Amino acid sequence: MITFLELLANGISVGTVYALIALGFVIIFKATEVLNFAHASLLLVGGFIIAKLHASVGFWLALLIGIAGAALVGALIEFLVIRRANVASHSVLAIATIGIDIVLTTELTREIGADVLALGDPWRDQVLHLGAVSIAQTRVAALVVATVLITAFLLAFKYTNWGIAMRATAEDSETAALMGVRRGRVSMGAWAIAGALAAVAALFLCVFPTPGLDRSTTFAAMKAFPAAILGGLDSTTGALVGGLIIGVTEALMSGYQNDMVFLGRGIGDVAPFLVMIVILLIRPAGLFGTRELARV
C-alpha cells in the first residue's frame, strides 16, 4: 500500500510536468494550428542552458536564463519559419518542425555527448517523509511549481487581454484579425510561452531521481506527445488530464514491473504510448478534443 501511495504521488508529480509540456504543445496548436514536433528539442534547449550556466551564475539565475532562452528559441522558430511559410496546409508546417527538431536535437546531443549534466538544483536528493510515505523533494517542488504555473496560465487565458486574443484567434483567426487582434503577436507569444513551459519541465525531468540531462532526455520529453493527443489536441483541460494519466501510468508500470516480467524490461517507457493507442481506439479525437464536424 505504501509503495502504491509513493508511486501514485510520484506519478502525479511527473504527470504535472508532462502536463506542462503538453500544455505548451496545445497552446501552439490552438494559436497557429501547427503540430510542433520540435517541442522536445525546445525542452532540450532549456535544460542545456540551465546545465551549462548554473555553475557560473548560480541556479536561480541559470533557471531564468534557461526559461528565457527556450522562449526566445520558440519565438525565433515562429518568426523565421512558421510566419514565413506561405502554405495552404498546416501539416506541411508540422513537417517543417520535424526538420527544425532534427537540427536542434542533433546539435544539442552532440554538445552533450556522452555526459550526464547536473542542473545544480537546490533540492538535490533530499527526501520528504509524510508518515510512512517518502517522496523526493524534487517531486514535491515539481508538483507545486507545475500546479502554480498551470493555474496562472489558465487564469491568464481566461481573464487577460492576451488570453482573450488567443482564444479569439483559435476560434476564428480571420475574424479575430479583423477585430484588431494582431495574429503575428499572438502566435509568437504562444511559441514563446510554450518554450518557457518546456524549459521549466526540462528542469524537473532532469533532477533527482533522474541522473541528469543526457541524450535520452528527448525521449523522456516525447512522452508528452501522447499526453497532448489523448487529452485532445485543442483542449487545455485535456492536456492536464492527459499529462496526469501518462504520469501515473508510467510510474505504476515502472514501479510494478517486477510483478509483470512477462511484459519485458522498461515497460514503463512504452506504457504512455500504449495508453494513447487504447484511448484513440475508443475516442479518435481524444478525451476532451472537439470532434471535427463538417457541413457540406
Place this chain on the structure above:
Amino acid sequence: MSRRTLLWSAVLLAAAVIAPFYLEGFWLQAGLFAMSAAVGAIGINLLTGATGQLSMGHAFFLAIGAYAYVYFASEPGQGGGHALAGLGLPTPVAAILAVVVAGVAGGVFSPIAGRLKGAYLGIATLALVFLGQHLLFNVEPVTGGFNGRAVPPMELFGLVFADSPALVVAQVPFGALERLWFLGLAVVVCAGLFARGVLRGRPGRAMNTIRDHEIAAGVMGVPVARYRAGVFVLSSMYGGLAGVLIALVFQRTVPEYFGLLLSLDYLAMIIIGGLGSVAGAVIGAVFISMLPQLLTRYSDALPLVAEPGSGGVSPAEAARILYGAAVVVIVLFLPGGLFGLAGRLRLPLGRRAAPVLATKTPSPDTRN
C-alpha cells in the same frame, strides 16, 4: 510514358546494370543502402505524399520486415547466450512472408490509421516506434535482444547472395555486394513500377482526392477510412520489403538501427525528394542515404567536418544537420522538392512564369 522519360529510364537502368562491374565495394554498399531506402521511401510517399497521412512509424515496419525475414529463414540455434527461434524456411518464401507480416502489422493498426488524419496520425504512429524498440529488445528468442541476429543470405534458384561460393562474371569477382546489387535493382524497379501504377490509376486519384479534400472524396464515393487503412497497409508492406533488403545488406539486424531517427530519415527523404511521386521518393532516398557516407569518406577534405570521435562535428551529425535544414528550406521555398525543381528547370524560360504542372504542390493534408 513519354518518349523522354522512357529514354531517361533506359539510360539510368543501363548505368545501374553495368555499375557493379566498375564500382568498388564502398560505392556498391552505399548504393545498396540507397536502394533499400528507395523502396521504403516509395512506400511512405504513397502514405504521406499521395494520401496526406503523416507516419512517424515507418521504422517499425522496416524492423518487422527485417526481423520476420531472419526469423522465418534461420534455423533454430544458440546465440548471445540464449536460444534463438527460427523456422528454417527457404529464403525467398521467408522474404515474401516477411512482407506479408509487415502488411498484417499495418492492418492491425488500421482502426487508428483509418480514422486519424494527417499530422494526428503522425503522433499516434510515434507509439509504433517506441513499441517496436521495446519488442526488439525484449522478445529475445525471436529478435536476439540487444545483440541482434545474423541474417541468413538469400538463396534464389541456386544462387547464394553471399561471398562464397566464389563467382566471377566477365573477370570481375562477384561477391555478396555485387550479387545483391542486381537483386536490389530488380526489387526497386518492381516496387517503383507498382507504386507508379497505383498512383496513376483509380486508387491514386482517390488517394489524392482524400489528401486534397476529404469531404469531396467522400461525396464522390471514395470510402475514405477504408482507403486510408488500405494505403497504410500497402505502405507498411513496402516498409517490410525495405527491411528485408536492409537486413540482407547489413547481414546483421540490430535493434538500435530501427529507432525514431530512421523514421525521421524517411520523412526527410520524401520531403527533400518531392512529395507524392515515385521519382521524388527515389531521389530523396539516394540523397539522404548517400550524404552521411559521402561526408564520412571525404571528411578530411571538407571544412567544419571532423573525423568521427575527434570531438568536432562528425560526418553523420553534419549530414543530419544539413538535411534537417534542407527539410525546412524545402518546405518554405521549394514545395515540390528536388524532383519538382528538376521539372521546373527543364521548362523553357518563357513558360516558367506560367503556372505549370511541376509547380503544383502536393500537400500532405488539407484541413477543411
